[in-house]
Amino acid sequence: MRQDKISGNSVHAVHAVNRLAVKTGPRRRLLVGGICGLVLWASGPWSSASLGALVQDKAAEAAVASDKQLPSGPVTAYVGATVRTGGPAGTLQNATLLVADGRVWQVGVDVEIPADARLVDWSGKTVLPGIVDPYYVDSSLRPGSGSSGRRVINVGGRTIEIPGDGSAAESGELLRVRDLWNPNPDQTQVAMRSGVTTLHWVTSGYGLSLFSSSHLVSEGGTIKGLEEAWGERVFTAASPNAASLEIIRRGISGQANRAGSATAAAPPAGGPGRGRRPxxxxxxxxxxxxxxxxxxxxxxxxxxxxxxxxxxxxxxxxxxxxxxxxxxxxxATSPADGLWEKVRAGELPVLINANSAAAILHVLKIVKPAEKAKVLLVANATDLYQVRDALVGSRVHVIVRPRLEKVSNSAIRFNVGRELSARSIPFSFSLSANQADFQQSQDTPLFPVATLVKTGLDADRAVQALTLHPAQALGIDKWVGSLEANKQANLLVFDRDPLTDVGRLEQVHVGGKLVYENR
Amino acid sequence: MWEGSWSMKIDNANVEPRSAEVTRRRALGVGVGLGLSGWVALRAPFSVGQEPAVDAAKTPAAPTSPLVAIVGGDVHTVTQGIVRNATVLLKDGKIIGLGQGLEVPAGAEIVDAKGKVITPGFVSLNLSGTGISGSPAAGSRLEDSLNPFDNNLRFALGVGITTGCAQLSAGGGPGGRRRSEDRFLGLEADEVLAELTERQDDLDYGRPVSLCPCCGLPALIFEPIEETPPTPITTRNHAVIKLSYGHLDGMLVKADAFYDVTPGSLSGALNQHNWRRQIKAAREYLQKLAEYEKTVQALKEGQERPRPPAKGTVTDGLIALVKGEVRLRTRAETLSEIRSQVALAKELDYRLCLDGVTEGWLAIPELSESGAGTVLTPRSRRDARRGEEDRSGSFVEMPLLFEGRGIPFAVAPLAASVSLNGLAGRDLTSLPLEAAFLVRGGASQSKALEALTIVPARLLGLADRVGSLEVGKDADLLILDGPPLDYRTYVETAFVNGQRVYDREDNPVWPVFPRPH
Structure with missing residues (x-):
């Protein structure tokens, strides 16, 4: 992407990214190189030919480049804005934000601005990190949607096809977003206009996800902005039935994780009335x-x-x-097996979309013995409210739509963010959870979150639930999620504080570039 | 078997005139309680057979919970009389103390039940569309389909149902599903069969009298029937669940409590012939298995193990039936159906649970002798057959006759699901009302309460856990604002597995308004 600009000596990061490159295979080297370019804002001359020579360093840590180190490219200084960093620095008034080489270089109140920096006055504006949507559903990502969920069974030599109900969780079919995704730059426009800069693509059912930026660029037949180096995550759906829960049970326990046969239920408890032979x-x-x-x-x-x-x-x-x-x-080994193994080891999270309060209880019961596993539970607020006490101490991270919802079977509204915060249950927001909402509120995309802040959710906590916490939960906080040094310069500029007021989204910057302007 | 004296005692204690007395009773709750109190220690009035202890140990106990003390209520224990002004202590899902003047341990959560009536949670033998999502396929993990947030659970809890037997599949027999709706010349098919069998003394049930499988007409089959291996009857699967709203743990009690078959599966000579063969095969298998186990035990090191006996078409359900672990449950409305089932059960030596039993008042001696459990729906009516008005159809005083002869009866409402028909008092939520109709038919109040609690618990094989309030049993109980069978009574609080799962004030599923009395 910007290899020509990169110079310097930060071998560590190259190594870290290169490790990913080895995993994803040589044919993606070029693309990984692009990401290296993103990661290394302070590096020397570098080309894909020198990649091998760089694989010497033992440290796999990300570049811990000093703030004082000079970036190679031109520096832009955004001054005067209120910056909600999403990180430990919290909210900074009248802050200065230095961006160079597509990354955040420095952010603070008394930051020294280099003499040759381009100055942009953002007085009165509020700046937020780009939103990370941890559960960006594209339900059109389905192979031959008409036949999904169909099962072929073998009965005494005859093959019989049973029509499914269209739910992939029922069929246990593994969907890989990477293979189904249609890389069309237009389709991420909706997300970008709502301030979502990092997308975690999933679809309904059971499968492996994909990361991308909302700023996709078609260049010479290839799509830039796909974050393949960040890897895939397992996602699945849970409802109160054996077919969907068995996928999770097998994955979490690591027993007999056979691809494509997840519908084969475990033996029943063995009560009378079922003709089974020993x-x-x-x-x-x-x-x-x-x-x-x-x-x-x-x-x-x-x-x-x-x-x-x-x-x-x-x-x-x-x-x-x-x-x-x-x-x-x-x-058969499935591409999911390796990921499930990492889930069990606690290295990667698993996303489980629970469709009801009962499903949440089932999931909590299944994942309870897996002490290391990081579970990201996608659920609606009403269901979460019903099981709020069961969630305490369950170690799951909740992904929920930010909105004031009603208590089940009643007219009473409650603030899901406040309820979860009060119980110290970690959570993230998914703005796209309701597509209609998402598309209608593009001028003021954080209005639903502001209603939560108005009714008792801490504003910085709300920012983190939109940015840092989803990034941490998905394991991509090294690159995105807050306005901290070395992270991608994904910025949202609002005309006023969108968390305490009706703030209009004016600009979206991805990788330091202005990619959307709301006129 | 039946002791009238104690039942009178209970009745005197139990029946509260529900008039202007109510307020006074509430005000004087303690005094009245002390006056009439005392353990009315009684033994179980009838025995529905020795139920094997099932699953009690396997079922996960509710998570450790703080001790709850329910203080001051009049406790209808069902099996041990009424204890006035009693204290009930609940801990970890069980009743750990019950009696007067019990010391309440420090730190216990105290529930004031002065002037209230406390009964065991009711047990419904029919439950449909409540607590289980979808229709789980046979063989799949049943516990995965439990839905502890089903709103119907709250409707059912609101009338006091805390345990229910949910039917999961339709079932059916090899001989087709003949139902009593199949009519012939204005008579129901089974009645035609009954007339043939009842009027000709030389015809017994074993003779090849059947209905033609093609046209449904009664046919005498003269040609020899070809020998084919009997196809196992497809049973209706059940799941016994606790209505533990909001709690998944301890919700599933057991998977199959009955060997439940449709009436058609056992009607007709061919089906009955096959049924006899299946029972015989099951007994033979058990015998062979016992011999095999004996042989294996006697084996010495290095000796080759023999093959275990093949099960063939014998199902686990059949084995449980033959062993006496479960009852055969089926619908038997007419006299001939009842007699046929009773005769088969006697001949093949298994225990029965008969639904409907509308003409059971005509079969009192047989039912009494058979030890069959029955499930009555007092409000279900059946017209008498023409010319036989005195010995067919339903009879309002059947509960009186059953009680007099010690025939155990549970009660079932007109429908098994929660529906809008409940407005007319016909759905699952009319269960206690249906029990009140038993009293209208002559049953005593105590027997009617038993029909809601301990009798269905025994029929399910769960009498060691639910159906009465005794120390050591599951903490499933109701706090009522009046006598349990009064149509004005509401459930105020319901505990299931020691957890407060229903509070009338917090659950606006039933109207909450002050009654002028």
Missing amino acids: PRLEDDESGADMSTENRSEEVVGEWASDDLTDAEFQQEGSEGASGGGSAGGAA
């Missing part, structure tokens, strides 16, 4: 193809022929035998 003692070498054959537990009623129960018998027999060893053979 596993055979001898290993049944029928060679049942486990990757394609569904458990016949799903088969009910008329199909329960003798053939079928035999098939079930064999199926169970072979499963019982393969329980200890690796006799499963066709245990």
Whole structure:
């Protein structure tokens, strides 16, 4: 992107990013290089050819460049604004913000402005970090939406297709946003106009997510702004049924995480009334193809022929035998497996969209034993209110739509941010949770948040719930989430404080560039 | 079996004239309580058989909770009489103390119930569309489908239901689903069969008298029936749940409490023939299994293990039925249906739970002898057959006759779900009202309360946990603002698993307004 400008010696960051490059494969080197360019604001001459030579340094930390170090590119100084940094510095009045090479260089009240800096007077304005939307849903990201959720089962040699209900969580099909995404720069305009600069793309159902900036640029047939180096995250949906909860249960526990067979429910508790046979003692070498054959537990009623129960018998027999060893053979590895492993180790979060209060309780119960796992629970405020006490001490991070909602079955309104804060439950806001809201309030996108601040949510806490906390929860706070040195210069400029007043969004800067102006 | 004396005692203590007395009773709650008080220690009036202790240990207890003391109420224990001005102590989901003048430990949460009536939570044997989301597929994890935030739970709690048996699947028999709606010449199909069997003394149930599977006409089959292995009957699956609104833990009590079949599954000669074979197969399997286990125990090191006996078409449900762990539950309305089920149960030696039993007043001796549990709906009516007005159809005084002969009866409302029909007093929320209609039909107040509590608990095999207020049982209880069977009574507070899950004031599902009395 701006490799030509980069000079210097900050090898650490190059190394850190290069590690990601190795993971994502050589064909993405070029793009990763672009990100290196973003990461390194103080670096020497550098090209993709020198990448190998740079992989020497042992430190994997991000560039801990000193604030005093001079940037290579031109510096822009924004002065006079109230800056809500989102970081530990809190809110600064009449602050100075120095931006260079697409990153924040310095921010503070008594910052020395370099002589050659371009000065921009933002007196009276309020500046916020670009909003990070941790759950940016594009439900159109579905392969052949007509056939989604269909299941093919094998009954006594016949194949029968059962139409699904369209929910991917039901089918257990793994969706990869990376593969389904249509990289069209126009589609992120809505987000950009609302001040959302970092998007975490998910879709309904079960899948792997994708990060992007809201400022996508088409250049020579490729799309810039895709943050592939930030990796993927697992997301799934939870509702009170075995099919959706089994995906989470298997992922969190790491047991028998077979791709595409998540609908195969675990054996029931074994009450009377269900015709089930015990596993055979001898290993049944029928060679049942486990990757394609569904458990016949799903088969009910008329199909329960003798053939079928035999098939079930064999199926169970072979499963019982393969329980200890690796006799499963066709245990397909899914791209999600590695991510689930990191989820269990606490390295990466998992996003679980719970569709009801009951689903939240189910999720809390399932994730309770996984002490390391970082769970980002996406839920609506009304449901959260119902389970607010169960959330205390549950270690989940909540993602919710910022709005005054009503208590279930009543006309009483409550402030979800305040309720969560009061119970020390970490939370982030997803502005896009309601698309209609999101698109209608583009002139004053933070109005719903301001209503929460007016009714008792701390303003700085609200800013953090929009920026730093989602970035931290997703593990991308090294790059975005607050106005701190070295982070991307994603800035929102409001004509007045949007958290205490009706602030109009005037400008959006991404990577130090003005990308949207609200006239 | 039935002891009239104690029932009178209870009645005297129980029946509160609900008039201008009410306010006075409330004012003098303590004094009256002390005056009439005392343990009316009684033993269980009838036995619905020894229920095996089920799942009590397995069910997760509610999380450790502070001690709750409910003080000053008149406690209807159901199995141990009424304790006036009593203190009930709840801890960790169980009743840990019940009696007069109990010391309330320091730090306990005290609930003032002076002038209130305390009863066990009611047990409904039918529950539909309440607490379970969707229709979980057989074999899937049932607990994943629980919805502790279902609003219908609050409606049901508001009338006192704390435990319910939810039907999950329709079920059906191999012989098609003949229902009593199938009519022939103005007669119901089963009545045609009944007339054939009842009027010709030489025809017994085992003879090949059946309805033609194609046209539904009664047919005498003269050709030999081909031997085919009996297809297992598809049972209706149940889940017994606690109505623990807002709490997932401890909500699922057990998966299958009955071997529940549609009436059609066991009607007709062919079906009954197959049924006999299935029961026989199940018993044979159990016998072989016992022998196999004996052999395995006697094995020495290095000896080859024999193969375990094959189950064939024997299902776990069938085994539980044959072992006596669950009852066969089916609907039996007419006299012939009742007799047929009772005869089959006697012949094949399993226990029964009969729904409906509208013409049960005509089968008192058989029902009494069989030990069958019954589920009555006093307000469901059935017309008498023409020419047999004195020995068919429903009869309002059936509860009196049942009580007199010690036939256990639970009560079920006209519908199993919460619906707008509740405005007319017909849905699930009319359960206590339905029990009051038992009293109208001659049952004593105490028996009617038992029909809401301990009898269904016994039929479910859960009498060790719910259905009465005793130390050690689950802390499922109601604080009522009046006698439990009075139509004016509201549930003020409901505890399930020791947790306060319903408060009338906080849950505007039932109107809250002062009554002028």
